[in-house]
Amino acid sequence: MPVYRFVIRFNRPDPRSAALLADARALGFRQLKLITCQDIYFIEGQLSLEECRQLALELLTDPIMQTADWSELPAGVVDPESGVVTIEVALRPGVTDPVADEIVRAAHELGFDGVQRAATGLRFLIEGLAEEQAHDLASRLLANPTIQYWTLGAVTPSFPTKAASSREVEHIPVRGLNDEGLLAVSGSRRAALDLAEMKVIQAYFQSEGRDPTDVEFETIAQTWSEHCVHKTFKALITVEGSDGQKYEVNSLFNTYIRAATEKIAAPWALSAFVDNAGIIDLDGENEVSFKVETHNHPSAIEPFGGANTGVGGVIRDVLGVSHKPVANTDVLCFGRQNASFDELPAGVLHPRRILSGVVAGVQDYGNKMGIPTVNGAILFDAGYAANPLVFCGTVGLSPRGLHVRTPRPGDRVVVLGGGTGRDGLRGATFSSMTMDARTGEVSGSSVQIGNPIVEKGLVDVILPARDRHLYTAITDCGAGGLSSAVGEMASKIGCEVELANVRLKYSGLAPWEIWLSEAQERMVLAVPPENLPALQELCALHNVDLMDIGEFTGSGRLVVCYGGEVVLDLDNDFLHHGIPQRRLRAVIGGSSSVIGRSVDRAPVADFPSVLLKLLAHPNIASKGSVIRIYDHEVQGGTVVKPLTGVQMDAPSDACVLRPLGVRGQAGIAIANGINPEYGKRDPYHMAMAVVDEAIRNLVAVGANPARIALLDNFCWGDPLRPETLGTLVEAARGCHDAALLFGAPFISGKDSLNNEYLGADGQRHAIPPTLLISSIGVMSDVTRATTMDLKAAGNLLYLVGAFAPTFGGSHFDLVAAVDDVAAEGSSSEAAPSLAPSTPQVYVAFHRAVTCGLVRSAHDLSEGGLAVAAAEMCIGGRLGLDLELPPGDPLRSLFGETTGCLLAEIHPTDALAFERQFADLPILCVGRVTDTSALKVSVNDDLLFTVPISDLVSAWNTPLQP
C-alpha cells in the first residue's frame, strides 16, 4: 500500500519556530541562527495525486497561512539548501497519536475512502549548527527518545497495526526458590517487592499447590506496590528520638493522619480516605470533593506526557466519586532554570525543558477538558533537578448523596473510554523505585500519553449516567490499570473478567499486559445488565467506547480469563490483605531543637536592594507567564482569580469559586501551603507551618476557618534510610498536631516516596523533604470575598497574629547566600514555629471579614512582612507608609513568621476591627498613600523608600530568563 508524505509549512515566520529558537538559545545553542518547524503527515492508502492535492487543501492546511508539499514514499525528498541541517522526528510504535486517528476519521468523512492509516511527525530545518550539534539539539529540545525517534533527513513513520493479543501466559516458578532466587524474580520483573513479601507470595502458591502465572504475579506486585498500598505509611516503625529514647509508631497513617481526622470528627466531612477523593458538604444541597496526586517519575522522563496524564488521572479520581470536575490545581517543583548541563546528573533532562514540558502538559489537559486551573505554586531548588515534583489536584461538585459504591452480584464489569496499549506498564512499581540513568530507556513503556477529549467524553457520559442511576459502583483506571480498578471494586464480592473483550490499540499484548496496562482515559463501572442499553446509548451520543468485560460474581475470588482460559484466580482476601506489614527503623536528627536562637547581624544598609532581590527570586516572583496559559475562567465560577488587582497581575492568596449550578451565594476557596526550605531544617515545624499557610491563605480571602479541610501529599526520599524516615515521622506528627490545633481534618492524602535519583556518577540525588498541604474551605457568601490589592489611600494597614520573624529557612537567607548583601546569611536559626493563639486570630479575622470591615488582606509568607506589603502595593498600584514594629528592622522586614496577616481597614472601621481581636496580637503598621512609593520607617525614622514601579518590575522578572 503506498504511503504519501505531506509536509506543511507556514508562509511566514510562525510563533512555534520562534519559541523553539528562543528555547534552543537559552539551552546554550548560541550559534543557532534559525530553526523552522514543519508538520509532517504520513497517509497510507490508494490515492490519486488529485486526491492528495484535495486532502492537503481541505484537511491538512490552513490555506491562508500554510502551504503543503506531498510525495509518495520513499521517493522525492529534496535535500535542503547547504548550511541547513534537517532533523525529522516521528513517534515510536504504540505511542498514542490522536491527530493521526483524526486524519483517518476526517478523510473518510470527506469521502477519501482510500485512506487506510496515518501517522504524524515533525521536521526541523536548522541553520547555523553542524550535524553533531543538531543531534544534540534534537536530544535536548526537539525530541524525547522515550516516545520519539529522530533522524537526519527523512524519517520513516511507524504505523499502528491491527490489534490482537498474543495469548502468551508464562508460569513463574516461585515454590522451589531460595531467598536469592525470590529476590531475583522480584528484580527481573521490576516488581519492587522485598523478601518478606516474596515469601508470603511463595507460601500462598505453595498452599494453592501451583506456581503463579505472570498475570497473577504482576497483579500482586501492583496491588502491593508502595504506590497502591502505601506500605511505608502503614509500617510498624521503631523510632529513635533525638534524645535517644525509642518508641514505636504502628502506622504513620493511622497514628497521625487518620487519627487527627477522627479526633476532629467534623460532621461536614462526608468522606475521608475511603473514596477516590475526599468529600465535604458545601451548602446542605451540594457536596465538594478534592484530590491531589503526584506524577513525579513520569514527568521526569517525559515532562509533557507525565504532567498531562497526571492531570488526567486526578480528574478521573473526582469522576470516580461521581462528581463533576470544577477546578484544577497544580504545584510544581523544578531544578534551577539556569543550571548548566555539567552540574546535572547524567541522563536527566534540563530543568528548563522539564518546566516547559510540564506546564504545557498541565495546560493541555485542563484547558481541553474545560476545567479552570485556579491555584498552584512553582518552586525551584537544585534538589529537584533530577526529581521534579508535579502535584495535580482536582475539585469536584455534585448534588449530595448521588455517589454509589456497592456492586451487586450479576452486575456487569464495564470499561468506558479509550483502547488499551502498553502505556504505563508497571507504572505503580516504577514509581516505587529509585530512578537511575537508564530509567528512561527501561521504563519507556511506562510513559503514558493523554487524550483529554476522550476524557471529556467520559464526563459527558458519567454525569447523566449518575443522575439516571445507571451504575452501582464506579472507579477510575489509574496505577495498575484494570488489575487495580477491577480488583478494588470486586474486593468484597469477587468477579470474573474476560480479557479478550478489552479493546486494544495495537497487536501483540500478552494477557498480563492487558490486565496491567495504564492506558489513560478509562473508567470501570458496575452496571446492572438491564441498564446496559441505556448506558450504551449515552456512550454513542458522546463518542465513548463501552466494553463489557465480565461480571461481579459474589464468589469472593478474582478470576481473570483470556479466551475462556483462566489466567488468574486469586483469593481477594490474600490479594488485598495478605501483604505483610513492613518493619522499618527511623532516626530523628537533632536539628529541630534550636528555636528562635538569634545571631548578631551587621546592619544592612541596602534594604531596597534586598527587597527587590526577594521579589525577583523565582520562588516569589510572578508566575503570571504560567498562570495565563491556563484557562482559569472556563465554567464561569472564578470569583477571586489567581491574579488580581488593578492590573490583574498580583498574587491572590487563594482562589474563590462559585460554581455554576449552585443556588445562592455559597462557594469554595482553594489554596495550598508548601515550604521545602523549612523542610530541610525541621520537618515537624515545617509541617505545622505549611498547614498554617494553607489555612491562612483561605482565611485571607474570607473562608470560614471552622469549615476547612486538608489534603496531605508527602514527597520524600528513600524511607529505608532511617534518617529519611525520621524526617517523615516528624512531618506526619506535625500534620497531626497542626490539624488538631486548627480543627481542620484531613480528607485525602497520598505519598510519593523514593524520590531519589542514582546518577551515572554513582551519587544518590534526593529531593528536599516536601510536604504539600492543599486546603479547601467553604464560604457561605462569595460576595464577601477579599482580595490582596490595596484599595484606597488613607486606609490603615494592620498586622494581625503573633509576629515572631526568624531567619531559619527564610528566603532572605537564600538571597543573602548568593552575594554579600548580608554576609551573615544562612543563619543557624530554627524554622518558624506556630503560636498557639493562631486559630483564635483567624476566627477574629473572619468575624471582621463577615462584618465587611476588611478592604484587602494578604498573608505573610516567603520574604516576610516586606514582601507581603510590597505585593499589596503592586496589587493596588498604591503607595504605603509602613511603620515597622519595634526591634531589628532587618528581622521585621525579611524574617519569616507563621500565623500573620496584613489587613487594610478604612479609618472609620478601625475601632470595630481592633475590637474583634481583644487580647489577640494586633498592630497598626501603616497607612495607604497615593505617593506611588513604599516608604518604610522604624520608630518614626525613615528607613528607605522604593517606587512601586521598581517593585512591579522586580516582581515581573521572568521565570525562564
Add this chain to the structure above:
Amino acid sequence: MKPKALVLLAHGTNRDHDVAEALTLAGAAPETVPLNLLRHERRRFDDYQMLVLPGGFSYADALGAGKLLAIDLQSYFSDQIQAFVASGKPVVGICNGFQALIKSGILPGKQSGPQPAATLTFNVSGRFECRWVTLKPTSSTCIWTRGLDDLIACPIAHGEGNFRAAEPARLGEQVALVYVAADGSPANGAYPANPNGSVLDIAGICNPSGNVLGLMPHPENHIHPWQNPLWTRGAGGHSGLPLFENGVRYATQL
C-alpha cells in the same frame, strides 16, 4: 415564548454550560444538543430559533482549531445550516465556535474565490493565553451588537485567535467587535489590549446580513457582577449579557 436556542455540543466542546447560563439569563430557553443527535436527525436545526456554537477544543484542535468541526458542519449539516442562516435567525460562534464558522466559510460569509477569505491562526505570542480584554461593539448591521454603546469586559482563552483576512479593510460593517484599551481608546495592535495580533484589532465579525456573529472572547463569562476581575474594587458594568439579550430579543421578534 422564550426562543429555543440550540447549543451545539461537539466532541470537545466545553463552554456549553457557560453560554447556556448566559442565554437563560438573557431570556432564551437553551438546549444543549450533542452533534450525534443532529446527525441521526433526532433533532433538527429548524426546531430552534437560535444557534450557538460554544467554546472548547472540538476534536482537540487537531489539524487547526475548529477545522474538523467545520468539516462536520459542511459534510453533515450544510443544507440545514445554510437554511438556518438564510432565514435570518441569530447564530453566534464563540472562540472554538468562531473558528469553526470561519473555517467552514460561514463567516465572513461571501467568498471571492475557492480560497477562504479569512482565518484564525496562532496568537503572535505563540501561546495560549487567558486574560481579560475590553471590547468595543462597532457594527449596527450585526444584530448581536446593534445598539450596544457600553464597552464589554470579558476574558479570552485561546491559542489560535489571531484574525487574518485576505482583504480586512473591505469587511466594513462586518467588523462587529474590536479589541480596545480599558478606557476605550484604540488598541492599535498593541499587546495586551490586542491579545493575539489580530489585524485591525478585530475580535469578532458578522456575516453581511448581520445575523451570524463570531467572536474569540467570552462574553458569556461576564454575566454576573462577581465575575468582573475588579469587583472587589467596586468596579461594575461592561457586562457581556447585553450582547446575548440583543440576540434573544431579535429571535423573539422574528
